[in-house]
Amino acid sequence: MRVRALRSPLSWLAAVLAVGLLAGCGGASEASGKPAGPSIPNCGVEVPTGTPPARVFAAFHNAIEAVYALGAGDKVVGAAYLDNQLLPEYAAQFTAASYYPEEYPSREEVLRLDPDFVVSGFTGAYTAEGLGTRAELNKIGIGSYLFTQYCPSADGKDQKDLAGNDVSLDSVYGDLTDLGRVLGKTAEARALVEKMKKTVAGTESKLAGVTRPRVAMLNRPGGGELRVFGTGDVATTIIEKAGGTQAFGDVPGRLTRIGTEELIKRRPDVIVVPACCGAGVGPSGAQEVIDGLRKDPALANVPAVRDGRIYAVTFAEVTPGVRNADAVARLAKLLHPEKF
Structure with missing residues (x-):
């Protein structure tokens, strides 16, 4: 239950150089730096909202389903891993993605998929033992987003060192709204959040x-x-x-x-x-x-x-x-x- 660690890479430096040559990393700022264009803050990192990412790697069930629910499933090039059966409306589309069911893939394997963006539902993906810190990913041209209930106290920290985060449904709505902006799916995010709010309000009205x-x-x-x-x-x-x-x-x-x-x-x-x-x-x-x-x-x-x-x-x-x-x-x- 969220206690697995990502496998250590054979060579992080080689992977960085390979992706740098493919994606071009000149001019990339530190994760904590302010992007040149419009952006949103996410766990202390400014995430650009200008040009939507084209190739997304999604880590953990909640991140995977969020990308599909926002209508960006066609951008998913890889995913790891599902806690339960995927919602039926996303299952057929998901089969096209590279899926890693048993454990997280190594850094090299993720980088081989050539994503330009990583969405994670838990903070463990963004550690030195995982895919790398968000600052390191940013340096090689890979943006990132983390569900805010799992914001660490600092970039690179794991689940044992979370910040004092908002665990309300408003936080969930905020994540879906912000992720919708990043993925170029603002209208879809608005409709999804409104539907969720209506469901909760209708339930509470009966109680x-x-x-x-x-x-x-x-x-x-x-x-x-x-x-x-x-x-x-x-x-x-x-x-x-x-x-x-x-x-x-x-x-x-x-x-x-x-x-x-x-x-x-x-x-x-x-x-x-x-x-x-x-x-x-x-x-x-x-x-x-x-x-x-x-x-x-x-x-x-x-x-x-x-x-x-x-x-x-x-x-x-x-x-x-x-x-x-x-x-x-x-x-x-x-x-x-x-x-x-």
């Missing part, structure tokens, strides 16, 4: 006066320790918009380790398990974890387990991106079926 259940969103990768989606994450926003209360409101971060005793102590009314990871994984991918929770005698008196209120969703739904509004609507129906 006035409801009693809010305590919701724990968690997983157990590989059958090991429990990991909870805590505060400082869009998952909490989705829970709250759907008429729930975050059961782990004082636990920071995404996929923070907790003990069984802590889950018992919190007594959640509902447990939500996001299924992950792989291009063929749907909600049923959470079944093994759900079965384990149901059969654990230590959890028998936890209200969610006792009352059979453990539900499967997908990891892609609770990651900042185009699925978040539908995730709110879907979770609200699970929490408050009497309202729908």
